[in-house]
Amino acid sequence: MKKIIHKAEDRGFANHGWLQANHSFSFASWHNPEKVHFGALRVLNDDVIAPKMGFGTHPHDNMEIITMPLQGILKHRDNMNTEWQAVVPGEVQVMSAGTGVQHSEINGSVDEHLSLFQIWIIPEKRNVEPRYDQKRFNANARKNKLQTVVTSFKDADNESLKIHQDVKISRIDLSKGTSFKYKLKSEKHGVYMMNIFGSIEVEGDILDARDAVGISEIDSFTVTSYSDSELLCIEVPMLKL
Template identity: 65%
Template sequence: MKTIVHKAEDRGYANHGWLQANHSFSFANFFNPEKVQFGALRVLNDDIIAPSMGFSTHPHDNMEIITIPLKGTLKHKDSMGNKWEMVETGEVQVMSAGSGVQHSEMNAKTDEYLNLFQIWIFPDKKNVNPRYDQKHFNAEDRQGKLQTLVSSIDNNDEGLKIHQNAKLSRIDLSKDESFTYNLISENHGVYIMTISGSFSVENNQLESRDAIGIYDTKDFSLKTKEDTQLLFIEVPMS
């Protein structure tokens, strides 16, 4: 088993006034040659967006983009015909940029900050037809067990679909609870983001917003130090 630890305070940070951005991987003006990607995972941004502010229309292509609002409400419109779709806390949004799409993302609230994760994963097929989807996930369905948010468009797992043999899942664990994660394949790795709480894995102690990448193994076990919420991003490593 191999591991790589990314502490919260070592992430790239940008203060744009209306946007407070934390970058787990090289992005925009933040570049670290040791933090370009984790397998097929290219971007994990932890953004705080001011009321009524956001990203004006901009293009993407050949990327699978997953957005998870943690607090607040996102609104989204795009060149596929979606007109200010609301994405609430508890929902997940996916967009396959494929052959090319333009979209806008804004904080839908006038009096509340928006906090979200945005994740970019390299696709396993290029220039597919762009697609969009979103879904609500009940928090009670991840108490002590994995809740699949996103998986490959080629399988029948629950959750949203992307063009990559990847899986995104969440779990909420109680204090002093143990959990074993089984990978799809030994050619995969898992990037674990600590949404809140703290846990230990392979002699590493992770706190809120710390992350760890684990690969070259078929499974691993972790144990919490307090009530903890985790996001697992499993991707091919090559």
Template identity: 65%
Template sequence: MMKKIIHKSEERGGADHGWLNAKHSFSFAQYFDPNKIQFGALRVLNDDIIAPSMGFGTHPHDNMEIITIPLSGVLKHRDSMHNEWQEVKPGEVQIMSAGKGLQHSEINGSATEELKLFQIWIMPNQKEVEPRYGQAHFKAEDRDNKLQTLVTGFSNNNSESLKIHQDAIVSRIDLDENKSFIYNLTDERNGVYTLIISGTTEIEDTVLENRDAIGISEASSFKINTKTKTELLFIEVPMF
């Protein structure tokens, strides 16, 4: 029987450091909720707003697949694999396999505009791998009422997607008002954590609005019926 968990936007953890306003779907940094440690292999989903010219100084990561999706503004990234700052803009997606360890920095590349982004951490299926970086642009029109795949595992034969060390799928869709869409899971052992980026929609008899989320597992598919124009983010991961 299908399992569902509902995470309302206002129930997320939060941190306001002045330069950083962050919302945490799962326990992170100073926010801890024993009921929100992870969803299968999905460990972190942060919704960050970073003030102009501010950001995260050099810090380490290891054995985590890190995915960043800028929504507005410009992200500048530098890591121990690259000496130069690299820009990541809306429409682009960045992946980083931390593997056996790396250092990186992330800052808002604009002196005037806020940077808004999602950061996703997925636990890998291989540890101590060689660190690697990837970045790609995905056209907004390619997710207009159809599924756009952004990130998959190396075993997935989708040649357009960025690759990580986990049998996960990160995808997006922008649906018009009063549209129906069926999401089909690639494996019934997986679950899908669906975040409503914007809009109002009904998923399996639950009405969800901006930044609400639903986690569905033990299912082969689920149905979405939009009430307004809606943007959705899907994170399909193995359940442990």
């Protein structure tokens, strides 16, 4: 088994006033040569955006982008659909940038902060046709069991959102004192698991809120919760950049 531990306080941090951003991997002006990517996972940003503020229109290409609001209202607009679309907690948004897309992401509330995770996945094929999708997932369906929210177009799971990479992105809400076994897709995959909140143990290591572990070169491993906890699991091919 290969394992890396990323503590919450060791993430990159940027305070832009309207945006408080924590970076699990090198991003923008923050660079850590030991934290550039985890396999095909290139970005995991933990952002808090002030009311009425956000990211103005900007471009992306050849990246699979997943956004998960945790609190507040996200408003999205792009050059594929110029109407503002709301994305709220419980929903997940995916966008294949492909040959190029222009989009805006803003806090749709005038008085509440927006908290979200933004995930970038390196695609398995370049220059695909850009696309956008979003879907609501019932929180009750992830109580003490994995709820898969994003997979590859090649995956048979027809309940999940789709991107151009052999991934499995899932969430699980664990009750205190609960254990579960995580089984990886293949020996070529690894999983980056962030403890959104609570306290868990993963193969002998304690993870508190926003701590993360990356595990590869193993078939399965066990997670035990010491308190009610919520986990985000991002399983990806272990690409070497």
